[in-house]
Amino acid sequence: MAEVQLKNIKKVYPFVSGEKKVKKKKADEPEKKKVNLQITNEGVVAVQAFNLDIKDKEFIVLVGPSGCGKSTTLRMVAGLEEISGGELYIDGKLMNDVAPKDRDIAMVFQNYALYPHMSVYDNMAFSLKLSKVPKDEIDKKVREAAEILDITQYLERKPKALSGGQRQRVAIGRAIVRAPKVMLMDEPLSNLDAKLRNEMRAEIIKLRKRIDTTFIYVTHDQTEAMTLGDRIVIMRDGYIQQIGTPQEVFNHPANLFVAGFIGMPVMNFFDANLVREGKQYFVEVDGFKVELSPEKEERLLANDVQSQPVTLGVRPEHTDVTEQGIASKVEVAEMMGSSVHLHLDANGKDVIVIVPTIDMKESYKQGDTVHFSFKGKVAHVFSKETDKNLEF
Amino acid sequence: MDSAKTSPAPVKKKGRWLKKLRENYPFLVMIFPAVLVVFLFNYLPIYGLLIAFQDFMPGDPILGEYTRWVGFDNFTRFFNDVQFWPLMSNTFLLCIFGFIIGFPLPIIVALLLNATKSRRTAKILQTIFNGPHFISLVVMVGMLTLFFGRYGLVNNIIAAIGGERVSYFLQSSAFRPMYILSSNWQDFGWSAIIYVAALSNVDPGQHEAAILDGATRWQRVLHVDLPAIMPMVSVMLIMSIGGLMGVGYEKALLMQTDGNLGVSELIATYVYKQGLTGVPDQAYATAIGLFNSIINVVLLIIANTTSKRFSENSLW
Numbered sequence: 031m032a033e034v035q036l037k038n039i040k041k042v043y044p045f046v047s048g049e050k051k052v053k054k055k056k057a058d059e060p061e062k063k064k065v066n067l068q069i070t071n072e073g074v075v076a077v078q079a080f081n082l083d084i085k086d087k088e089f090i091v092l093v094g095p096s097g098c099g100k101s102t103t104l105r106m107v108a109g110l111e112e113i114s115g116g117e118l119y120i121d122g123k124l125m126n127d128v129a130p131k132d133r134d135i136a137m138v139f140q141n142y143a144l145y146p147h148m149s150v151y152d153n154m155a156f157s158l159k160l161s162k163v164p165k166d167e168i169d170k171k172v173r174e175a176a177e178i179l180d181i182t183q184y185l186e187r188k189p190k191a192l193s194g195g196q197r198q199r200v201a202i203g204r205a206i207v208r209a210p211k212v213m214l215m216d217e218p219l220s221n222l223d224a225k226l227r228n229e230m231r232a233e234i235i236k237l238r239k240r241i242d243t244t245f246i247y248v249t250h251d252q253t254e255a256m257t258l259g260d261r262i263v264i265m266r267d268g269y270i271q272q273i274g275t276p277q278e279v280f281n282h283p284a285n286l287f288v289a290g291f292i293g294m295p296v297m298n299f300f301d302a303n304l305v306r307e308g309k310q311y312f313v314e315v316d317g318f319k320v321e322l323s324p325e326k327e328e329r330l331l332a333n334d335v336q337s338q339p340v341t342l343g344v345r346p347e348h349t350d351v352t353e354q355g356i357a358s359k360v361e362v363a364e365m366m367g368s369s370v371h372l373h374l375d376a377n378g379k380d381v382i383v384i385v386p387t388i389d390m391k392e393s394y395k396q397g398d399t400v401h402f403s404f405k406g407k408v409a410h411v412f413s414k415e416t417d418k419n420l421e422f
Numbered sequence: 423m424d425s426a427k428t429s430p431a432p433v434k435k436k437g438r439w440l441k442k443l444r445e446n447y448p449f450l451v452m453i454f455p456a457v458l459v460v461f462l463f464n465y466l467p468i469y470g471l472l473i474a475f476q477d478f479m480p481g482d483p484i485l486g487e488y489t490r491w492v493g494f495d496n497f498t499r500f501f502n503d504v505q506f507w508p509l510m511s512n513t514f515l516l517c518i519f520g521f522i523i524g525f526p527l528p529i530i531v532a533l534l535l536n537a538t539k540s541r542r543t544a545k546i547l548q549t550i551f552n553g554p555h556f557i558s559l560v561v562m563v564g565m566l567t568l569f570f571g572r573y574g575l576v577n578n579i580i581a582a583i584g585g586e587r588v589s590y591f592l593q594s595s596a597f598r599p600m601y602i603l604s605s606n607w608q609d610f611g612w613s614a615i616i617y618v619a620a621l622s623n624v625d626p627g628q629h630e631a632a633i634l635d636g637a638t639r640w641q642r643v644l645h646v647d648l649p650a651i652m653p654m655v656s657v658m659l660i661m662s663i664g665g666l667m668g669v670g671y672e673k674a675l676l677m678q679t680d681g682n683l684g685v686s687e688l689i690a691t692y693v694y695k696q697g698l699t700g701v702p703d704q705a706y707a708t709a710i711g712l713f714n715s716i717i718n719v720v721l722l723i724i725a726n727t728t729s730k731r732f733s734e735n736s737l738w
Binding site for chain 2: 108109135157
């Protein structure tokens with residue numbers, strides 16, 4: 031159990047000899063980007079300006095697309111990657127140059143990283159043996175952890191005789207026997223099939239309650255992030271995009287990227303105009319008027335936002351097929367069981383609408399003309415220039 | 423139910439075999455030259471082993487009207503040969519000492535190369551270590567002469583500091599150290615390749631997990647690297663034991679002098695001398711060679727059975 035503070039953390043991978051350095055750029059020339067990494071004269075910048083205060087016993091999830099720097103950040107906390115700049119504190123102590131074993135952390139890896147020649151028992155006991163913990167204490171701790179994870183019957187088996195889910199339990203068991211101050215998890219469920227992943231996600235929630243420590247969890251799966259995290263850190267290109275509770279980032283995405291990344295199916299975006307009439311705001315899109323919630327109006331007013339062209343974001347679940355509304359053609363109708371996801375073409379724009387099966391009056395076919403409108407006053411408005419949510 | 427009637431008739435075994443043959447014929451064509459070479463040079467000569475049981479004269483047909491079969495006479499003659507025990511002990515001692523030093527050396531080298539922080543340094547070192555393997559035996563023994571001959575580098579240094587020149591090639595006690603150390607020097611890098619390759623397959627995550635578990639560099643070698651190459655070590659151990667008595671004659675013959683003959687005469691050199699020099703006695707030489715091969719086969723079976731019993735690794 032510990033607080034973790036990351037202050038202005040930066041990670042730069044220097045060029046290895048033989049690699050060409052970037053030519054000196056002109057003053058107005060933007061930083062060169064390759065894929066989604068920043069390439070500078072120092073090297074490839076994987077993480078920068080990373081500031082985060084993690085409270086004691088908090089469950090933090092770092093989420094973002096591949097290459098956004100989330101695993102690199104976790105590995106810097108673990109001590110497996112050198113920190114190029116900034117400061118890392120665990121329980122108030124500066125950890126930048128402290129060896130991984132002395133940081134009192136444990137880590138669960140994506141590919142389990144179990145020792146194949148050791149039994150499950152020995153895998154779990156290894157760190158304690160190295161720390162010269164008395165044998166009977168090791169036995170007690172290993173059996174306790176095995177009990178929590180329901181793997182007692184597999185203690186004598188080798189990892190290769192276990193299924194993926196069982197191996198992941200062993201990997202978690204190996205981490206929890208040490209009763210670490212901070213538990214790090216690097217995409218621990220991504221090697222499991224969908225059903226097992228759901229089961230293990232529930233197991234992690236239960237486990238979190240039992241072992242009651244600080245968690246830093248990395249995933250690219252926003253469902254995992256939303257269900258597990260007390261707070262979510264959304265990253266892109268090495269920068270933090272937004273930090274907030276799952277509800278906050280879902281209801282008030284900081285920018286277009288977060289809005290598009292969080293939520294499944296992805297948010298629909300439209301070119302629109304924000305109109306301010308005194309203290310009232312509304313959005314005009316394709317000749318239709320979209321009202322905003324009083325909470326959003328207050329935020330816009332607080333920021334003194336004026337009328338302007340904006341990108342309107344509305345989630346598919348807040349979009350409805352109606353008699354009147356924006357006309358569109360059905361491209362694909364995906365039957366999801368309790369609902370149908372309609373992929374529509376609205377004047378060249380892709381729009382997704384979720385129609386609950388129970389409300390469906392007719393089945394939809396490709397080429398059908400339908401009208402859609404927005405419900406629930408949950409539209410988001412983003413600046414055309416900066417992609418930022420105008421609420422912030 | 424008439425499902426049995428509607429189900430397709432079982433495909434005949436012969437039909438399946440032909441189908442497989444049709445499907446895989448490109449692979450069979452590709453493997454054919456290798457099979458032919460192995461057959462011609464490894465299996466066909468086995469026929470010649472028959473002369474070990476004959477009173478064979480060079481030029482005689484192996485199987486003909488006048489073949490004189492003598493049973494195990496050639497073997498009995500070797501067992502009663504005054505050279506039998508010296509040959510056995512010389513071969514055994516040279517091989518066992520060579521094995522004791524030569525078997526673990528590449529493993530240690532591979533583990534050290536793998537533990538080297540700089541990949542570039544490790545690659546350079548590995549290339550340097552592989553170099554001596556490509557030196558021919560004649561050049562190798564020539565180098566030994568240049569270093570350890572009466573007027574070689576070592577003796578020049580000894581003489582320069584006032585010592586007396588020593589003829590290492592004439593001394594029995596110097597033969598085995600020179601033979602074994604030079605062989606290992608020549609081959610340790612080459613033999614390490616297979617272990618380096620096996621080590622490159624170790625999941626880096628295991629090392630990271632071990633670092634977080636608090637393992638030191640040495641403990642990681644012991645608990646992550648070594649177990650990862652153990653299956654390969656087992657296979658190489660079985661094969662090494664199988665070939666323990668199979669030392670070649672060339673290097674020993676090149677290093678042989680009247681002074682060290684007492685320790686440098688091996689089964690292989692004796693077979694060469696009996697079969698190809700002086701008045702050749704090829705039947706006797708074949709019998710000795712066959713006896714040597716049988717020892718190797720027995721050792722291979724023992725090693726494989728032992729490995730199978732005590733570990734999960736074996737050749738068959």
